[in-house]
Each structure stands twice: as C-alpha cells, then as structure tokens.
Amino acid sequence: MGLSNIDDAHEADYLFENLQMLVEGLLCVPLNLPGMTYRRSVQAKTKVVQLLQKLIAKKLRRPATEMNDILDGLLAVEGGTLTREVIIDVMLGVTFAAYETTARVLTLIPKFLGDNPHVMKTLQDEHFRILGERACTEKITLTWDAYKSMTFTEKVVKEALRLVNPGDIVFREAMEDVNVDGYVIPKGWKVMPCFSPAHTDPTIYKDPLSFIPWRWNNKDTNNFEFTPFGGGIRQCAGKELAKLELSLFIHHLVTRCSWEQSEEDAMFKKGLPIYFKNTRRFQRELPPTSHRLEDQKVPSSLSTLA
Numbered sequence: 456m457g458l459s460n461i462d463d464a465h466e467a468d469y470l471f472e473n474l475q476m477l478v479e480g481l482l483c484v485p486l487n488l489p490g491m492t493y494r495r496s497v498q499a500k501t502k503v504v505q506l507l508q509k510l511i512a513k514k515l516r517r518p519a520t521e522m523n524d525i526l527d528g529l530l531a532v533e534g535g536t537l538t539r540e541v542i543i544d545v546m547l548g549v550t551f552a553a554y555e556t557t558a559r560v561l562t563l564i565p566k567f568l569g570d571n572p573h574v575m576k577t578l579q580d581e582h583f584r585i586l587g588e589r590a591c592t593e594k595i596t597l598t599w600d601a602y603k604s605m606t607f608t609e610k611v612v613k614e615a616l617r618l619v620n621p622g623d624i625v626f627r628e629a630m631e632d633v634n635v636d637g638y639v640i641p642k643g644w645k646v647m648p649c650f651s652p653a654h655t656d657p658t659i660y661k662d663p664l665s666f667i668p669w670r671w672n673n674k675d676t677n678n679f680e681f682t683p684f685g686g687g688i689r690q691c692a693g694k695e696l697a698k699l700e701l702s703l704f705i706h707h708l709v710t711r712c713s714w715e716q717s718e719e720d721a722m723f724k725k726g727l728p729i730y731f732k733n734t735r736r737f738q739r740e741l742p743p744t745s746h747r748l749e750d751q752k753v754p755s756s757l758s759t760l761a
C-alpha cells in the first residue's frame with residue numbers, strides 16, 4: 456500500500472520538486488525573506504498541502520469502495536480527532552519521512568552488489584532457491600513465508616542501511632541532566648544524535664567501510680550500536696515496510712538483472728551544491744570497489760567478524 460496513488464505524472468513531478476524544496480529548507484538560515492531558501496521552502500510546503508487537498512477532493516468524488524493507499528485509510532476514519540487538517544499533517548509527515556530514505560538505499564544496493572560479486576552470488580542462490588524450479592515457467596507471487604526465509608537478504612539490507620544511513624540524524628531534548636563520558640548535557644538542551652559515526656566505528660565494526668553482510672551473523676543488534684531507524688518510542692514508524700521494500704527490490708534485482716558500472720568514478724554532492732566528477736580527492740569514501748572473485752574465500756572467515 457502506497458502513501459497516496461498519484462496517477463498523473465505531472466502531479467507526481469510537481470510533488471517531488473516541491474518536496475525537494477521543502478526538505479532543503481529544513482537545514483538553512485530561517486529567514487523568511489525573498490530569495491532565501493527558507494522562504495522557498497515555506498512556499499513549497501504550501502504547494503504540497505494544496506496538492507494533498509486536491510487529491511483528497513478527487514478521492515472524495517469517487518465511490519469509497521477500495522482501500523488503495525494510506526490516504527484512503529485516513530479518510531475512511533475521518534471524524535472525531537482525525538480532522539482534515541490532521542490528515543493533511545499526517546500525510547505531510549509520512550511523505551517527508553519516507554521521502555528518499557528507502558530510495559537512497561535502493562540506489563546504492565546495485566553499487567554494493569556490483570562491487571562484491573560474492574555477495575551477489577550468495578543472494579542469487581537464496582532467491583533462486585525461493586523461486587525453485589518454477590522460476591523459468593511461471594510468474595511467482597512471493598509469500599510472507601518466502602520473505603521471512605530471506606535470511607541472507609536481511610543481512611544485506613542491514614549492511615546497506617549501516618553504510619548508507621539515509622536517516623542519519625534525529626532531534627531530541629534532554630529531559631534531565633545527562634552525563635555522557637564526563638560531559639553534562641543540561642536539562643532542556645536540544646541534541647542532535649548522528650548515527651553514521653557509530654555505524655562506521657572500527658571498534659564496533661571491523662573493516663567498517665567494507666560491505667560485509669556476514670558480519671551480521673549472530674551479531675546482537677539489541678543495543679544502540681545500530682540505529683538506522685532511530686530509537687525509543689519515536690523510532691521509524693515505517694521501518695518494517697522499508698525493510699520489506701528493500702528485500703523485494705533485491706529479489707527482483709538479483710533474479711532478473713545483470714549490470715556493470717559504466718564509469719570508473721561516481722559523482723557525489725558535497726555540502727555546497729557543487730558536483731565533482733571523477734575527482735578522487737573530493738569523493739566521499741565508499742567501500743572499496745571489486746574484491747576480485749578469486750579472492751573471495753569469505754563466508755566462513757567473515758562469520759567471525761564483529
């Protein structure tokens with residue numbers, strides 16, 4: 456079930472453009488003056504809200520027979536505390552929270568798999584086993600049990616989340632004085648925990664910039680060393696959906712596609728809106744490319760990694 460089925464490609468583009476603008480305004484100088492990012496972001500939010508209102512009006516004109524998306528679900532229970540204003544607010548919040556997070560991991564998974572053929576091979580073994588002999592002749596519908604049996608895929612998803620960190624920061628307020636390694640965060644202070652340093656800490660993850668799904672064999676994740684979806688009562692409400700989407704994407708990718716990297720170096724945006732192409736010095740460090748296949752005597756030895 457999607458957030459809200461938008462059939463019209465122009466509306467989808469319009470929503471995407473304005474969401475991008477809205478997000479840019481979240482980390483900028485909050486000056487609502489002409490030409491400032493913040494002002495454009497506020498204007499973009501108004502446009503997104505207007506589009507949601509238009510979608511709602513369109514949906515209400517149709518007979519309410521099917522539940523196609525989250526917006527349908529919210530409209531079906533409208534009334535009481537769930538006012539139209541609240542529905543739009545929830546849609547805005549969920550759209551923002553789901554925006555680019557899953558997509559960013561999906562984008563980098565082909566890179567990780569292309570660089571690590573032994574991971575690709577192990578994934579293909581798992582997914583062709585799930586498809587079984589019917590794979591060549593029948594269209595297979597994946598079941599919940601099939602999803603639950605994707606044990607290696609689960610580790611690939613964790614490893615991708617560890618390295619991509621699409622939701623890297625969260626915001627909290629100290630409810631009391633908190634002592635962190637001798638530094639006191641006074642009650643009432645706002646804090647912004649950032650996860651990627653923990654996710655690439657060599658004392659926790661050996662060879663942290665390498666893509667090694669086997670490191671998750673028997674690894675305890677019931678702690679704050681791995682928090683791609685945040686933590687506590689405000690942790691990501693869509694985390695199970697995101698993991699499902701990522702696993703299904705991997706399933707179709709490894710059973711239907713083959714690919715190779717077309718350029719030696721990728722392009723990455725760094726801080727300012729400037730792109731550096733083919734310039735190693737400015738590139739963001741990614742896990743090393745191509746472990747050669749003949750070097751991959753991995754699974755058993757890697758299972759001992761932290």
Ligand code: HEM
Pocket residue numbers: 548549552553556557560620621622623624625626683684685686687688689690691692693694696697
């Ligand atoms: C790989 C994909 C995703 C990642 C890494 C991710 C990560 C996060 C993080 C770090 C937070 C903040 C948690 C905190 O404050 O402790 C969050 C919040 C949230 N996410 Fe996600 N998210 C993903 C996908 C999604 C999807 C697909 C949805 C919904 C369809 C979603 C809905 C939400 C919502 C509603 C919140 C706010 C929860 C609250 O404040 O109570 N997320 N997410």
